[in-house]
Amino acid sequence: MLDVVKPALLGGQPVFEPSLPMARPQLPSADALLPDFRRILESGQLTKGEHLAGFESESEAYLGVNSCVGVSSCTSGLMLCLQALKRRLKSGQEPKVAVPSFTFLASITALVWAGFTPVFVEADPATMNIDLEDLEQVLKTEAPCAVLAVHCFGNPVPTDTLQSLCDRFDARLMIDAAHGFGSLYQGEKVGKAGWCQVFSLTPTKMVVAGEGGIIATQDYELAEELRIAREYGNDGSYDTQFSGLNARLSELHSCLARGSLKMLESVVAHRNQVAEDSRRLMEGIPGLRFQSITPQSRTTYKDLTLVVEQEQFGLTRDRLAEALQAEGIPSRKYFSPPCHRHRAFKEFASRELPQTEKLADGCLSIPLLDTPTAQGIAQAFRKIRQFSKQIQAGTS
Ligand SMILES: Cc1ncc(COP(=O)(O)O)c(C=O)c1O
Numbered sequence: 001m002l003d004v005v006k007p008a009l010l011g012g013q014p015v016f017e018p019s020l021p022m023a024r025p026q027l028p029s030a031d032a033l034l035p036d037f038r039r040i041l042e043s044g045q046l047t048k049g050e051h052l053a054g055f056e057s058e059s060e061a062y063l064g065v066n067s068c069v070g071v072s073s074c075t076s077g078l079m080l081c082l083q084a085l086k087r088r089l090k091s092g093q094e095p096k097v098a099v100p101s102f103t104f105l106a107s108i109t110a111l112v113w114a115g116f117t118p119v120f121v122e123a124d125p126a127t128m129n130i131d132l133e134d135l136e137q138v139l140k141t142e143a144p145c146a147v148l149a150v151h152c153f154g155n156p157v158p159t160d161t162l163q164s165l166c167d168r169f170d171a172r173l174m175i176d177a178a179h180g181f182g183s184l185y186q187g188e189k190v191g192k193a194g195w196c197q198v199f200s201l202t203p204t205k206m207v208v209a210g211e212g213g214i215i216a217t218q219d220y221e222l223a224e225e226l227r228i229a230r231e232y233g234n235d236g237s238y239d240t241q242f243s244g245l246n247a248r249l250s251e252l253h254s255c256l257a258r259g260s261l262k263m264l265e266s267v268v269a270h271r272n273q274v275a276e277d278s279r280r281l282m283e284g285i286p287g288l289r290f291q292s293i294t295p296q297s298r299t300t301y302k303d304l305t306l307v308v309e310q311e312q313f314g315l316t317r318d319r320l321a322e323a324l325q326a327e328g329i330p331s332r333k334y335f336s337p338p339c340h341r342h343r344a345f346k347e348f349a350s351r352e353l354p355q356t357e358k359l360a361d362g363c364l365s366i367p368l369l370d371t372p373t374a375q376g377i378a379q380a381f382r383k384i385r386q387f388s389k390q391i392q393a394g395t396s
Contacts, residue, residue, distance in 0.1 A: 015379055019325075019330060022332060023368075025204070025208055028256070033256065046251050051255040055257050059216070065192050069223055070254060071212070074200030074201075078198050085145070087242070089145060093143075097144050099149075101353055102339075119348070123359050129150065130150070147173055147174065150176040151180035152291075153365070156180060156184065156294050166194075175198070177197040181205065195219060196222060197216045198216075200212075272299075274369070274371055290305070291306070304366055309362065313388060321333065333360075334365050337360060
């Protein structure tokens with residue numbers, strides 16, 4: 001006989017059968033998009049057309065920035081911005097960029113691809129964003145030419161503080177805003193601060209193109225250069241200006257992104273509501289701590305992420321993930337292992353990062369779907385915690 005009260009890992013009934021999806025992208029309806037898709041296909045203009053231009057100008061209006069440049073991915077956007085930074089290195093400046101290790105690996109691959117040495121900086125255990133004290137230390141001792149900060153899971157970095165730190169040490173501020181389309185820092189949309197911010201448009205993000213990215217900048221000259229860069233480095237003269245990429249965002253992708261951008265405010269409001277409900281429903285469970293959101297700000301909750309304190313919860317993060325899986329609840333260990341532990345980046349791991357290691361060992365992102373589902377997830381966490389000793393020991 002199955003037992004409803006026991007965790008599924010110990011023979012009880014799973015809370016969700018079949019299992020939940022990790023994410024459910026909220027997309028425009030097919031009916032809304034098909035007339036435009038048909039027009040694109042019938043026109044034969046599949047790239048470099050009105051939808052790319054429309055998506056760029058609508059993004060500029062939404063973010064309140066001078067220029068937006070659509071690209072094939074956030075990674076290619078970062079690569080091209082960093083390549084533009086390389087062309088601006090002042091004499092005597094070393095090609096080093098300060099970056100958190102607690103980020104998705106693409107932040108680092110873009111840096112290395114563009115010929116920079118990443119200098120890994122600690123993460124703040126509460127906000128999970130770059131640690132400002134450690135960053136100051138790195139700026140003092142390593143003199144990087146730029147800082148690449150990340151709005152971790154959409155939680156906006158304090159761009160005013162970061163900008164003044166960067167100004168003090170003559171470093172440029174760049175932001176990997178992959179998770180941040182729709183985030184607000186002190187009431188303002190993120191996108192304007194720093195030299196450039198690069199957003200991702202993949203299906204787990206807030207504005208979805210399928211695949212794609214968009215670069216926001218106040219610097220018109222940079223925007224012009226990036227338009228050439230995404231076009232192989234060809235400004236139209238067929239006399240290559242520099243070695244760029246084919247990093248264009250197609251018309252079909254741009255068209256989907258336009259439809260998705262129209263839904264952005266309601267998507268972010270929904271995610272915030274469900275996240276708030278989840279946090280309330282899970283309040284008081286010992287050993288669980290949610291990401292702290294930057295004050296007077298709005299995150300997108302690209303992911304709903306918590307840290308498992310093994311001592312108080314009674315289980316390791318990995319064992320908890322197994323117990324959740326048995327309940328039909330998938331989870332993700334973003335960003336574990338942290339980037340300085342990756343095979344390709346170990347050679348750059350020149351500093352001790354104990355806070356980052358601890359955070360990466362404990363972090364767990366859980367599905368954020370709707371409030372009734374959040375109730376089931378909270379129920380699963382409570383019964384797992386109640387039986388934590390048996391689960392950890394592997395006995396029923
Ligand atoms: C922090 C961060 N940076 C960059 C990227 C890369 O984005 P894309 O897949 O659009 O290249 C991601 C992807 O999820 C990300 O999480």
